[in-house]
Amino acid sequence: MKPQRGQFIGLVLAITRGIIIDQRARRTVLFYVVLTAMLMAFAGGFLFPHWLMARPWFFVLYWLGCAWLTLLTFLMALFDLLLVTRAARQEKKRLRREILKIDEEP
Numbered sequence: 236m237k238p239q240r241g242q243f244i245g246l247v248l249a250i251t252r253g254i255i256i257d258q259r260a261r262r263t264v265l266f267y268v269v270l271t272a273m274l275m276a277f278a279g280g281f282l283f284p285h286w287l288m289a290r291p292w293f294f295v296l297y298w299l300g301c302a303w304l305t306l307l308t309f310l311m312a313l314f315d316l317l318l319v320t321r322a323a324r325q326e327k328k329r330l331r332r333e334i335l336k337i338d339e340e341p
Contacts, residue, residue: 258318265311272304 254260279287279297287294 255314258315261311261315265308265315268304268311269308272301272308275301275304 254264275297279301287297
């Protein structure tokens with residue numbers, strides 16, 4: 236039985252939501268995306284550049300894929316930075332409230 240398009244999109248959204256919410260999963264995915272982009276850049280630049288240049292369409296698609304992974308890495312790292320900054324700000328506010336409560340009590 237073939238899954239319907241709506242079920243597939245729902246599954247992709249659920250996986251994406253899980254990656255975004257869980258910091259460990261987000262950083263694990265980020266690690267593998269960076270590793271893949273680096274391996275693609277190395278392979279395309281040193282291992283088989285002549286093979287890629289002999290196939291112009293594949294060359295373009297290959298380097299667009301590498302660029303997409305690099306952009307994805309940048310956006311995921313920026314998102315993680317924003318979440319860590321927000322968590323630090325919330326913790327700072329919580330500590331400030333906690334300290335002020337202690338100071339107010341005799």
